[in-house]
Amino acid sequence: MSIESIVETTWPEILKLQAEVYHLVEPESLEVLQDKWLRSPGSCFIYRDDEQLVGYALAHSWNSKAPPKLFNKLPKGIEGSILFLHDLAVSSNSFGKGIGSKMMAHLVNVAIVSGYREIRLVSVQNSMQFWRKQGFTPLEQAVCKSYGDSAQLMKRVLWA
Template structure:
């Protein structure tokens, strides 16, 4: 089966919401309206993986951001003229896509996009006990004590959310 990675478009949103619903705890669910707004604000940094029949199997929403800027759950994507890294907001793989190594493929796509923008760092908030997965992908935990950062992480209710970064190799 061949896999194709491409930019997400609005016609894909129903499939993406269905994957999100099947992969995330109820308190992490973000509605289609918010996802639509995010896609409209950052269409060039949101990708999906589909099979040769067009079935959406996985997706990744990301956007250029600033160092140590933590996005609270349910917030719009920021638009930063002074962006310095690529923030991975949401990545999920459908049940039908499991075992196909789609997450690493999407991550590699994001890394290339970040490098093309001149960024050497990726960032994310790990939820649902995913810190070990992200550590295997080269991410490291970044600890904050500032009120704004702590509140942003706390918005991921019951998740023990952890901000992580990965430095990209320079060519």
């Protein structure tokens, strides 16, 4: 089991996993996903188990209380004190192995070392319980309908 940086040749595996795990939210295009990686490669990574990609995370710098819009490349001038976790996906074949928690611990480490004050995300597909276990709390702010019916903006403060 290992956490690795995303490289160009990883994208077909990432797209395959995205199609597997997102069934209540429409998957985003390769171009949109790669834009997040190109903007912030140090906070984007994959998780392999026995050479097989079983998880990926895409996170980027952000400076707004509102989450980024889905299906769009990031706007210019987004750098800020927030690390926005756009995707953390784990294969359903790997549920119960603690992979999501390991990936989250790695991302928190990256965020702290990089000087981010908090991590924000939009919980989708009824995943709020997982995010609460990772130290996230819900925010009252509404999110765009493209995130799905059960979408909830959440944050985890790293330092005040």
